[in-house]
Amino acid sequence: MNMIRTILESTVPISQFNRGMAGKIFDEVKKHGAKIVMKNNEPECVLLSPEDYIALIDQVNDAKLLLLANERMEKYDANKLVSHEDVMKRYGITASDLEDCDDIEFE
Missing domain, CATH: 1.20.5 (Single alpha-helices involved in coiled-coils or other helix-helix interfaces)
Incomplete structure (x- = not known):
């Protein structure tokens, strides 16, 4: 069950970028690690901190x-x-x- 929770918490719909939430998403990446950006229910890209x-x-x-x-x-x-x-x-x-x-x- 923890694995499913981790997967869900690490995904972000691309629509959140369109709603002006990029700054918040980038902060989450810096604090909690990589995020998988989903587009049409498919992984589109992975966001990583430079480090x-x-x-x-x-x-x-x-x-x-x-x-x-x-x-x-x-x-x-x-x-x-x-x-x-x-x-x-x-x-x-x-x-x-x-x-x-x-x-x-x-x-």
Whole structure:
């Protein structure tokens, strides 16, 4: 029963926008989360706060990166690794060449 109540409370008919209630609806989205806008008894769009939208996009991007990492790990072969020294030698890079570079931070 709570699920039905939650669904009903999260929907808003598009006619409320036409009646000048957009400000109130936007306030509800900020306070209580997403709203589903209904038009002709069908979902038309979803309203999210900017913070919730950014969080959602971050989660999608994190999921894509995790998928990519998992795909790469499936293809991982320790026998194909190239050492730091071999890369430096192959491309003619010396330790003094790297001293002029800024440090790179990884997250």
